[in-house]
Amino acid sequence: MAETQTLYAAFAGKIDAVLTALSDEGVLPAGTARDGVSVEPPRDPAHGDLATNAALVLAKPAGLNPRALAERIAAGLAADPAVVSAEIAGPGFINLRLADSAWLNELAAIAAAGPDYGRSARGAGTTVNIEYVSANPTGPMHMGHCRGAVVGDALAALLEFGGHKVIREYYVNDAGAQVQTLARSAHMRYREALGEDIGEIPPGLYPGDYLVPVGEALAAEFGGRYAAAPEAEWLDLFRTRTVAAMLETIRGDLALLGIHHDLFSSEAELQAAGKPEQAEAWLRAHDLVYDGVLEAPKGKPAEDWEPVELPLFRSTRFGDDQDRPIRKSDGNWTYFGADLAYHMQKAQGADELIDIWGADHAGTVKRIKAAVAALSAGEGKPIPFDVKLVQMVQLLRAGEPVKMSKRSGNFITIADMVEEVGKDVVRFTMLTRKPEAQMDFDFAKVVEASKDNPVFYVQYAHARIRSTLRKTAADGLAPSADGLDRLGADELAVVKFAAQFPREVEAAAKAREPHRIAFYLYDLAAAFHAFWNAGNDDPEKRIILTHDRALTSARLFLALQIGQVIRNGLAILGVEAVEEL
RNA sequence: GCGCCCGUAGCUCAGCUGGAUAGAGCACCAGACUACGAAUCUGGGGGCCGGAGGUUCGAAUCCUUCCGGGCGCACCA
Secondary structure (H helix, E strand, O other): OOOOOOHHHHHHHHHHHHHHHHHHHOOOOOOOOOOOOOEEOOOOHHHOOEEEOHHHHHHHHHOOOHHHHHHHHHHHHHOOOOEEEEEEEOOOEEEEEEOHHHHHHHHHHHHHHHHHOOOOOOOOOOEEEEEOOOOOOOOOOEHHHHHHHHHHHHHHHHHHHOOOEEEEEEEEOOOOHHHHHHHHHHHHHHHHHOOOOOOOOOOOOOOOHHHHHHHHHHHHHHOOOOOOOOHHHHHHHHHHHHHHHHHHHHHHHHHHOOOOOOEEEEHHHHHHOOHHHHHHHHHHHOOOEEEEEOOOOOOOOOOOOOOOEEEEEOHHHHOOOOOEEOEOOOOOEOHHHHHHHHHHHHHHOOOEEEEEEEHHHHHHHHHHHHHHHHHHHHHOOOOOEEEEEEOOEEEEEOOEEOOOEOOOOEOOEHHHHHHHHOHHHHHHHHOOOOOOOOEEEEHHHHOOOOOOOHHHHHHHHHHHHHHHHHHHHHOOOOOOOOOHHHOOHHHHHHHHHHOOHHHHHHHHHHHOOOHHHHHHHHHHHHHHHHHHHHHHHOHHHOOOOOOOHHHHHHHHHHHHHHHHHHHHHHHHHOOOOOOOO
């Protein structure tokens, strides 16, 4: 776990040192906050290599003219040997131009860190629990689960790379009415396996034939014992068996996407352990749960609405629109009541919680946030908690929406998708849009091998690099850092882009947005392709120069490191970097 | 009616949590292959960042309000 001192981090430190010096001289008031000070590449490369807004941000608290302050800071920075020039621009930006050696050193840093290049200690080892997928264990994973699964998994990897410990968790809803329906459906298949003619699966039960093997297994295990027995004798048993079988299926489906959770938490076990009761008792003791009557729902005509007294959580105190029941009128826990206790349980094993939910659950975000906020007090510590909503994916086939009918059990499964287009395409494509925006997934487009398909574009850049290295290795040419000072402007442009990887990772981790890595990789691939193609116009710019082995080795070294950065980025996304297409 | 998300080039989308003249791809126009992999690259046109106010040195970004689209709004999970 090498922590690389990256170029951007190094300059942030240098700027900070200059500010400290100015503070010592009395130019800056002591204790002036430096939070807003940033170091970033300017949008326009003509402005230089790095820019800082330090003077703009600090001018006001220091009571100074921004440009005057900028001159003091720029003078301090210009003294650094790695800085070729420090110019003041616009309202008070300081633009730095760096010596080529500074960038070439970064290339060496990539080589030294290898797969750890870009890894950050920013997370400071704090534990983040990410709950994602958590699909009901009533059938195979289908398309609707896919995006959240990929986004959650990539976010987990991103946060790990960003210096957090991560718990990947799956909440198994094995306690409600739906899993009882599942058990009854399995019982039908069980009777069928025993030779009974069951005809059509009755409406309300799960018709999918994925339960056929479950029925067969039950028949093999129990024979005819429960065929005509009253439900009370087999319901729990069949539920347990069937849920276990469904979870096996789901684990297999997730594995196809390269997803492996650390923890599967059972709602039934949570309830059996009395966790919701404990939560309720604590909340009642703090006047956060009371017995009350909900208002009739608005917006829809409430035909069958009846006022009933229920135990209500005071979520309105935390910004929700309505207090929310934690138990149903039959005394059982509502989904929310159990989920509340579940979040308390998760908080005990982590410093921070993240839930990845489908957008169709947006309406319940406020209440669960309210619950975690309330329970923070009970845990004696604030529990940072974020719910990431993942919007719908519309499946298309060459522009035409794919019809899916859940009722008939005819839906596109994740296994179908992976089989048709491959894991890497599914994962990368799901990450080429910010999660909160709706998205189309067109089976025809995602397998297209062209530059408007980012997966292939990035893979192609990597494959080109690997292909070049294979070819030169066969000729006895090896990458070498010895002649790096001979690299020119075309090479440096790519290096400068690659050097931004660590800050992209940090920014993406901070924002919890893995899709940024996908976009960055696309841009990095573009920078490499541009560099490559310069060799088409001018043969002297090709990587392989038969008349100059030293320069070839230096360029190979560059290519090797660009490939490394692409691999590191793809690793975060869970996408394999291929050797050839 | 209420809540959440979205609205950026003709189309599909980025925009580094407030920075400089708003960027990519597709499409369109004009170019680059006797190949280190052209599945690529170079150049060009194309914008009231949905509208209107506000906050400040500075707004696509933050606040208010309207318009348009999506999702949700029960003791379902």
